[in-house]
Amino acid sequence: MATKIEGGCSCGSLRYQLKDNPVFVHACHCSLCKQQTGSAFIAHAFIESFNFEVTKGTLNYFEGATGSGNPHEVGRCDNCSVAIISYYRGQRLRGVVKVGTLDEPEKFPPKVHAHVNNKVPWIEIPKDIPAFEGNYDFEKTWPKESFQRWTKAI
Ligand SMILES: [Zn+2]
Ligand SMILES: [Zn+2]
Numbered sequence: 001m002a003t004k005i006e007g008g009c010s011c012g013s014l015r016y017q018l019k020d021n022p023v024f025v026h027a028c029h030c031s032l033c034k035q036q037t038g039s040a041f042i043a044h045a046f047i048e049s050f051n052f053e054v055t056k057g058t059l060n061y062f063e064g065a066t067g068s069g070n071p072h073e074v075g076r077c078d079n080c081s082v083a084i085i086s087y088y089r090g091q092r093l094r095g096v097v098k099v100g101t102l103d104e105p106e107k108f109p110p111k112v113h114a115h116v117n118n119k120v121p122w123i124e125i126p127k128d129i130p131a132f133e134g135n136y137d138f139e140k141t142w143p144k145e146s147f148q149r150w151t152k153a154i
Contacts, residue, residue, distance in 0.1 A: 006055075007102040009077035009084060014057035016084060018097065022047050023153075024138075024146045025099060027110035029119040032065045036074075036083065040120045043099035043110050046146075048153040049092055052085065059084060094153040112141055 005018040022045035033042040059075035064086060066072040071090040074083050085095045099105045113119070113131040125131050130141060139147050 005102065005104075005107075007084070007097070009057070009080050009082035009101065011077060011080035011082070013079045014059065014077035014082070014084060015055045016097075017053045017055050018045075018047055018102075019051040019053065020047075022097070022108060023094075023149045024112075024142050025108045025110050026112040026114055028114045029117075029123075030067060030115035031118055032067055033115075034118075036064065037098075037100070039100075040123055041113075043105065043108070044086075044096040045099050045102070045108055046094070046096055046150060048094050048149065050153075052095060052097065091154060094150065112136065 005021070006015065008015040024046045025043060027041050027043045029041045034040060036042065058078045060078040061073045061075055064072035064074040066088070070088060073087045073092075075085040075087070075095075076083050082101065083098055084101055085097050087095045099108050102108060111129065113125050113129060114136055115134055116125065116131045117133040119125070138150065142150070
């Protein structure tokens with residue numbers, strides 16, 4: 001069990017807590033993730049919904065873009081609209097928290113980089129971290145425990 005992992009939005013009205021370490025953390029360099037963050041890539045922390053708790057404020061849900069065409073809901077602070085968590089494929093049993101909103105994002109480095117064919121050239125991925133040109137197979141790439149946690153959540 002992790003020590004308290006907390007995060008929040010930029011205005012401070014939305015705060016949340018992860019009750020366990022993220023299942024897995026990856027970075028995505030696709031164009032949609034760039035647009036949605038307004039940054040060069042996104043770092044995503046996978047978490048079961050029972051391990052994600054809003055401790056202050058309210059999330060509003062908006063439709064997010066997807067490359068796959070599957071549903072994508074984004075939970076945003078209802079005051080400043082910063083994106084906190086995404087739910088994919090029309091379910092809310094497991095989500096993906098935006099690592100940049102954690103109080104200590106440096107503790108959760110991405111263990112995989114996806115869609116590096118779209119990566120900006122001025123970011124260099126450490127040589128020991130797996131990088132995939134497009135999507136990748138979670139089951140083949142994640143530690144077994146992580147994949148089991150993820151499949152059990154739904
Ligand atoms: Zn992406
Ligand atoms: Zn806010």
